[in-house]
Amino acid sequence: MHTTEQEDLQPIHPEPEGFWPKYVFSRDHKVIAKQFLWAGLIFLFVGGTLAMMIRWQWAFPGKPVPVIGPLFLSDQGGAIGPATYMTVFTMHGLIMIFFAITPILIGAFGNYCIPLMIGARDMAFPTLNMLSFWTFVVSLVLVICSFFGQLGAAGAGWTTYPPLSTNIGTPGSGQTFMVAAIFVTGVSTIMGGINYVTTVIRHRAPGMTYMRMPLTVWGLWLTAVLNVLFVPVLGSAALLLFLDRVFGTQFFIAGAAAVRGGGDPILFQHLFWIFGHPEVYILILPAWGIVSDILSFFSRKPANWYRGSVYAMCTVTVLSAVVYGHHMFMTGMNPLLGQGFMILTLIISVPAELLFLNWLRTLWQGSIRTNPPMLFALGMVFVFGMGGLTGLYLGATATDIYLHDTMFVVGHFHLTMAAASFMGSLAAIYYWFPKMFGRRMSERLGKVHFWWSAVFITLVFTGQLISGYAGQNRRLYNPYEYSFLKHLLPLNRWTSYSAFILMAGQLVFVWNFIHSLVAGARAEMNPWQVGTLEWTIASPPPHHNYDVIPTVLRGPHEFADPLVKAKLGRDWIGQAEPLLQELPGSSTPAAAAGRA
């Protein structure tokens, strides 16, 4: 597609005037990104507070919870009871996954980065984008309703396995609200996904071939593809479960004596995990992409084997759809089927290893700058390394017998999904904050925040791995009811202390974020000296992003090129910046090749 065609496709629209269309019902991807960011950060705090309650319970079972207890649990003497406890860990999981990580990494950075980094003026469907956010708000309202539901919030675990999640196990309206919230947030995610997929296909600037896209865009785009394909499966599972709960159908209810029904509880697990395993990649692919870029940007060196990283992420995306059975090894699955899922699961480690090797080799022989975004990117590689390696034990049918449903699983998926996406999100926030808000965050506080978070997040989830290896099952209100777990109280207590310190450390971030918003130093156009397109426009960018849609001439990671150094006297060059005979609009062979 040529420059004129993209100009025709994306004419400049005047900026809307007035408070409501500009800041609330906005169709501007940059405003919607910030809306998702705020919503996500608020719910990250809610989810984090719930996590602290779980940690409190494991350190001091049945003792009154400080601060939170007098505020929210006064009817139980400030302590967490078993019925409340199950709503706490259920809401923690669901909120973190669907209402914190998803809006931050996908809603905020997907919205913000995709159009800017591919040189587009907005998403392909701006109105759909707005609808996606406001549908998300409806789901947030349902989550809040769940907390006030009769018999408490949802309590069947984030996996919401029936029959426990039907009226047999959780008859309260809190569970119904949450099932509805999952369905509605799924609708929002699908709308966003369709938008992202279309935008990347249709709105790339001239010369922005697939193999010149920043890896951030690749990660976000593959995530969007997975969302469009697999969130509908979650939607059907949630809808059928809703029917079981509200209209008395029996899709997921079966039983011999106490409960009679013609359905199948395992059917739900298939639907859930066909979505659920891609979901873990949905949550990590954006972070993989962001980290792949940041490691190159701050090593001042081209990303090692760019195409290899792209192929690896695509392979993971495809394979993520066929490994889900490893979540169900203990359901009575035929051992032969289990072996099939085991080999597929182990195969997915190969592209992940290639991605890791690319990260490590990008650092090698670099000129590493340890700014906060880079520190968080390195932290992400560290925690994801731990998380990925501990996954090996769980993907194999023999070792999984012992480790299945223990805290080892909890530690493993928190390292991959929680710690790694936390690190990835923060790398992204520190990195794009100057572009988003036009101001700089404090570097010093950013580094304090990094070391504080990195040390204690590692301690928390390592503590979980160790208690799981020692046999502690997950979701136990009081693990010390079991004689073989009594000796784990000190370990769990130390893990909890680490968690409390981790949570307290986030105050550094909150202060840095809010203070920099109001009083941070003004950010210049390109504070990190990076060549991707968003850094060629003002910080923050104008409503229509690009006055003239740029013509892209090269990949996103052109650092340390001796020719550039000789001609321009710097170690980087913009993706659309002409050098020597390359003039914008002139079709150099390289620019023409990818866009035939």
Place this chain on the structure above:
Amino acid sequence: MPPFHHLLAAPLEGSGWGMPHDASLDGWRIDDLINETSVFVILLFAIMVAWMLWACFFHGERHPARYDHGTSRRSIAVALGIAAAIFFVVDGHLFLNSVLVWKHVFGNFAWAETQKETVRIEINAHQWAWAARYAGPDGKFGTQDDIVTLNDITVPQGVPVIFQVASTDVLHSFNIPNMRVKMDAVPGMVNRVWFTAKETGQFDIGCAQHCGANHYKMRGVLTVLPLEEWKRWAEVASANSARAYDAEDKDAQWAWDWEKHARI
């Protein structure tokens, strides 16, 4: 008391963060596989961390960056070679051993079912207890001489014990960490699991699948007795259960015909 006095409480003394004692004949197969994999995993992780630290310390801001896209044939071959080596050694080791362990032990019901002294137990899980049923002297489930217990399972040492596990309400998971076995109890299904106890003693039975508010209290006790002692126990237990048998109490008469060809 000060408001934050719990925060001041020191961690209790404790020791032993390893796996719980293995009291089964075949648990070592899982333990060894976990520990062997840990050697690989720790080695790979150490290399990764050392590499990152080395790069950060010695290839810092003062170090000139090399203009290298890592796309040479040699560079790609090295990456693919390393990935393939890790896959075949680490993943391959896990895969082969898992297949063998399932074939010869955990999934080998054909062998367990045909041993002379094999003990068969039906487990009916419900919120929040494990109901157990032994066939009794007549070898048939659902008769008056069945041994019926709650949260209390007694098995002999040194002979295969096969459990068929079901649930009447929600999902549970029958879990005996000291025997390295675990199997979900699913309404509408009968799942199987078996082990051979190596040592006598008492061990915890736990629920590994969230099953409601009292999930954490779904604890049973497994008692392992020497074979002859167990036989005497079974005789007495059968007589006791027969005495307590109440034909009117339909709920207490759950049972199913032993499924020789269940899925697992």
